[in-house]
Amino acid sequence: MGMDRREFIKSCSLVAVMGLLFGCRKIPLEELAGDLPSLKRFEDEVKLALSQAKKSLDLVKIPTPGALKIPGASTLNRFGMAIDLDSCDGCGKCILACNLENNVPLVPNEDAARGRFMHWVDMRGSAPFMCAHCGNAPCERVCPTGAANHTPDGLSAMMYKRCTGSRFCGANCPVQARKFNFNDAQKLGLARQFNREVPLRDKGVMEKCSLCLHRLQNDRLKFKTSLTVGETAEEWRGRGVKTACAEACPKNAIIFGNWLDEKSPLVKLTKNRVLYAPRELADLDPSVVFMRGRR
Amino acid sequence: MRREKEKKSRLFKWAAICFAVVFSFFLADFLMGEPRVPERAVGSIPFDHALHGDSIGLDCAACHTGSRASANAFMPSKADCMDCHRLPLTENPGIETLDSVLAKADDRPWSHKRHLPDHVVFHHGVHAAAGVACADCHGRGYMQNRYGAELFNMQSCLKCHRGETFKEKGFKPAATYCAACHR
Ligand code: SF4
Numbered sequence: 001m002g003m004d005r006r007e008f009i010k011s012c013s014l015v016a017v018m019g020l021l022f023g024c025r026k027i028p029l030e031e032l033a034g035d036l037p038s039l040k041r042f043e044d045e046v047k048l049a050l051s052q053a054k055k056s057l058d059l060v061k062i063p064t065p066g067a068l069k070i071p072g073a074s075t076l077n078r079f080g081m082a083i084d085l086d087s088c089d090g091c092g093k094c095i096l097a098c099n100l101e102n103n104v105p106l107v108p109n110e111d112a113a114r115g116r117f118m119h120w121v122d123m124r125g126s127a128p129f130m131c132a133h134c135g136n137a138p139c140e141r142v143c144p145t146g147a148a149n150h151t152p153d154g155l156s157a158m159m160y161k162r163c164t165g166s167r168f169c170g171a172n173c174p175v176q177a178r179k180f181n182f183n184d185a186q187k188l189g190l191a192r193q194f195n196r197e198v199p200l201r202d203k204g205v206m207e208k209c210s211l212c213l214h215r216l217q218n219d220r221l222k223f224k225t226s227l228t229v230g231e232t233a234e235e236w237r238g239r240g241v242k243t244a245c246a247e248a249c250p251k252n253a254i255i256f257g258n259w260l261d262e263k264s265p266l267v268k269l270t271k272n273r274v275l276y277a278p279r280e281l282a283d284l285d286p287s288v289v290f291m292r293g294r295r
Numbered sequence: 296m297r298r299e300k301e302k303k304s305r306l307f308k309w310a311a312i313c314f315a316v317v318f319s320f321f322l323a324d325f326l327m328g329e330p331r332v333p334e335r336a337v338g339s340i341p342f343d344h345a346l347h348g349d350s351i352g353l354d355c356a357a358c359h360t361g362s363r364a365s366a367n368a369f370m371p372s373k374a375d376c377m378d379c380h381r382l383p384l385t386e387n388p389g390i391e392t393l394d395s396v397l398a399k400a401d402d403r404p405w406s407h408k409r410h411l412p413d414h415v416v417f418h419h420g421v422h423a424a425a426g427v428a429c430a431d432c433h434g435r436g437y438m439q440n441r442y443g444a445e446l447f448n449m450q451s452c453l454k455c456h457r458g459e460t461f462k463e464k465g466f467k468p469a470a471t472y473c474a475a476c477h478r
């Protein structure tokens with residue numbers, strides 16, 4: 001036999017080292033097997049999207065959003081966000097955070113070259129823009145199946161399994177906040193479920209910013225099951241929830257909160273600011289707004 | 296002769312390295328990878344709900360530890376069984392068979408894969424907190440899954456959420472908007 005004791009010990013330690021290195025790897029096994037897109041591709045796609053930013057929105061002043069004016073609306077909660085244009089430097093970290101949080105798929109190269117991404121957050125000018133969750137949403141009114149609908153607490157929600165892909169909502173959104181799954185991302189190996197809390201969408205389904213619906217749902221369920229004496233479930237105000245984009249912003253330029261809750265950071269931090277919305281949405285009672293300057 | 300031997304030894308060295316690489320992959324996966332969960336390993340332990348639950352004053356949550364507070368009810372681990380079965384509990388002649396089966400059983404003798412699709416939110420704890428008893432959905436007399444798997448659909452949820460079923464129980468009407476339970 002050619003292997004002496006020295007050789008044998010060498011290969012034994014090799015096994016140990018290799019196993020250790022492999023165990024310490026950051027990439028999950030599925031990615032090594034090659035059937036899932038790598039995190040790097042998602043990062044690169046965001047960089048590409050940032051390099052071809054769209055033209056800025058035409059912003060007009062709006063009053064502070066109040067309670068929703070739809071039947072069955074909650075008088076306690078109306079969730080929304082404010083994007084601070086004075087702090088935002090357009091780094092795009094919110095886009096990647098949203099993509100990973102919501103399992104937003106990649107697009108094929110042809111689409112990417114034409115700037116047709118599935119990203120729920122777009123850079124318009126140098127500020128992030130996502131669905132404004134209009135209180136009087138024109139997109140929902142034209143949905144033939146009721147897949148696009150409003151929650152009592154101010155989210156314009158998408159029920160993917162109800163969506164038949166008419167794309168009427170996309171046509172009726174004045175700011176193109178909606179993204180349509182023209183491709184079967186899962187079959188093309190462009191989708192990856194980073195977050196188990198959010199289902200992957202099929203081909204032929206419309207999607208858009210959900211205001212991190214799953215985070216709110218989970219917090220509500222947690223609240224309801226951990227009641228302390230004296231509180232009732234109606235008093236859930238979504239305190240402590242943050243959307244993924246707001247969490248990711250290094251400048252704290254995206255503020256998530258509850259427009260109807262005095263204690264919410266959203267109400268506190270927008271108090272002395274001037275609020276803006278894209279001109280097209282100004283009359284539609286948007287929940288996600290921009291802010292700039294001081295009053 | 297010497298050279299041939301050297302060649303052979305080099306070949307062997309490469310074989311050893313190849314083996315090392317492959318082996319380390321499998322080893323790492325064995326150590327770090329997620330264990331495969333069997334769909335439902337029934338039958339290894341002769342379990343009867345009728346001998347446990349109400350008949351001996353045991354709450355469902357004693358074994359299904361998540362049923363009062365978590366989203367998932369969970370299946371008991373062997374340790375949960377052993378909490379009681381460390382002692383011979385009855386005179387029943389079957390208990391000896393049980394003891395020997397228990398001794399041989401896996402750490403997690405039961406596992407249950409949820410039938411719930413991932414766009415549906417269901418939280419056991421919230422329903423328990425609202426005063427819904429386990430038996431309201433799962434049936435009394437421990438006929439399991441009265442509302443389980445194929446017997447259960449969105450209509451069953453909605454009827455109760457709208458207050459059409461279980462009138463005698465006086466549950467508060469619950470949310471019926473899509474995003475209350477879907478994502
Ligand atoms: S921004 Fe567009 S997609 Fe979002 S609610 Fe308003 S109209 Fe609908």
Ligand code: SF4
Pocket residue numbers: 097098099101102120121130208209210211212213243244245246
């Ligand atoms: S609120 Fe959530 S879904 Fe909407 S843009 Fe931010 S991270 Fe994406």
